Amino acid sequence: MEAVIDIKVIKTEKSKLPGTSLENLPFGKVFTDHMLEVEYKDGQWQQPVIKPFGPISMLPTNATLHYGQTIFEGIKAYRTVSGEPYIFRPFDNFHRFNISAARMMMPEIPEELFIEGMRKLVEVDLDWIPNKPDHSLYIRPFMFATDEAIGVRPSSTYSFYILLSPTGPYYSKPCRIYVEEKYTRAAPGGIGFAKSGGNYASSLLAFAEAQAKGFDQVLWTDAFEHKYVQEMGTMNVFFIIGNTAITPNLEGSILEGVTRSTVITLLQEQGLKVEERPLHIDEIIAAHKAGTLKEAFGTGTAATITPIKELNYKGYEMLLDTDKWTISPEVKRRLDAIREGREADVHQWMFPVKG
CATH class of the missing domain: 3.20.10.10 (D-amino Acid Aminotransferase, subunit A, domain 2)
Structure with a gap:
């Protein structure tokens, strides 16, 4: 898939990977060097940015904190035996993400933003994909309301992020x-x-x-x-x-x-x-x-x-x-x-x- 959107990439100055063991990884506790962020305002999605993983700043009046207007997905990337990286069925998750968005009165994500943004982020942090059986790179796209006011109504602004987390087996036994x-x-x-x-x-x-x-x-x-x-x-x-x-x-x-x-x-x-x-x-x-x-x-x-x-x-x-x-x-x-x-x-x- 050829890139059809402009994605700004800001690389981290120092990778965490050399000091991180990809053995016996707990689910959802280790994250890669970068994340993707896109803002929605004035009725349209802004330029996506891949930047160093870090905190999200918000006011205590953030609409999501009070009314729970937030959705997410879970996807995985794997390495084949030849070492090539692939993402498993991302288009199915993309379609489900937008079904969730519609139900929660949130803006739908364009396909090229969701898929190409994810592909590019995984490519930037490619070395984080574990090369072991039952291991993978977990991909977490999520969106939440960002209006800075208290009131029960759909937000007019939103943030969309994608995080990456190398992981081992979720359940180790029956x-x-x-x-x-x-x-x-x-x-x-x-x-x-x-x-x-x-x-x-x-x-x-x-x-x-x-x-x-x-x-x-x-x-x-x-x-x-x-x-x-x-x-x-x-x-x-x-x-x-x-x-x-x-x-x-x-x-x-x-x-x-x-x-x-x-x-x-x-x-x-x-x-x-x-x-x-x-x-x-x-x-x-x-x-x-x-x-x-x-x-x-x-x-x-x-x-x-x-x-x-x-x-x-x-x-x-x-x-x-x-x-x-x-x-x-x-x-x-x-x-x-x-x-x-x-x-x-x-x-x-x-x-x-x-x-």
């Missing part, structure tokens, strides 16, 4: 999941489908209570009956029942995950039937009791594919032997092979950073 039946993540007509900060803020109490009980995450259920499973705190969810992969249908209250879409394609290519439909917790319990619940796993950009070794609903433990699984491990193997350039990218998911 997860224990608590099926949430008290709190609600999202309801029809709400913002469950948007990647907005408020969705995640409202999930923190349920997550903390689940952790206090010894679980790694929660599996959300519907807002009305607390019986139909939806998604986990950081991932979409899949269940292999018999020879069918089932994942909850979206219907406006579940995030349309890019990894979710990828996994559906790879499962179908493995010959599995995939159903996107309402899934009642009683159906999962019945399958577990009958021995037909073969696998359960989460999917997401940060976590990729995370096995679930236990589901707990009202004290009923559904234990799964992840060592015997064959379906999701094969999906992960193929996904890794595509990202690492060891298998043909027939779906054109990999976007080159160079040229």
Whole structure:
């Protein structure tokens, strides 16, 4: 993709990379030398600037601090076995970002600004992409309101940023999941489908209570009956029942995950039937009791594919032997092979950073 926008680049005087270990990286705590910034004012986007990573200055009257008008995305860049850098499915994240923007009454980002700004930033900080299995460069585009006044209304000015963070595996082992039946993540007509900060803020109490009980995450259920499973705190969810992969249908209250879409394609290519439909917790319990619940796993950009070794609903433990699984491990193997350039990218998911 040729650059069609003017991006100003201000390089850091001293890189942090020589003093940074890319081994055993915690998620979201190490950031590269540069970030991209673009302001929106007077009804249009201004010139994008790539500059040294650093603080953002704002007044205490910043609209986002009071009313939460903010959205974000999560994307990853990888190195192939030959060392070439690629970004995984950035156009899908671009489209979802603008869906979130429209729902939150924010200006949409032009494609060339989002994609080329990201590509150029990754190119500037290319040496930060770890060259290890299960490691990547996490890309975080985000936008927030910047009006300096208190009042419940859409802002007239915004800032768009992209940050880069080298990272290792999000979850290092299979997860224990608590099926949430008290709190609600999202309801029809709400913002469950948007990647907005408020969705995640409202999930923190349920997550903390689940952790206090010894679980790694929660599996959300519907807002009305607390019986139909939806998604986990950081991932979409899949269940292999018999020879069918089932994942909850979206219907406006579940995030349309890019990894979710990828996994559906790879499962179908493995010959599995995939159903996107309402899934009642009683159906999962019945399958577990009958021995037909073969696998359960989460999917997401940060976590990729995370096995679930236990589901707990009202004290009923559904234990799964992840060592015997064959379906999701094969999906992960193929996904890794595509990202690492060891298998043909027939779906054109990999976007080159160079040229």
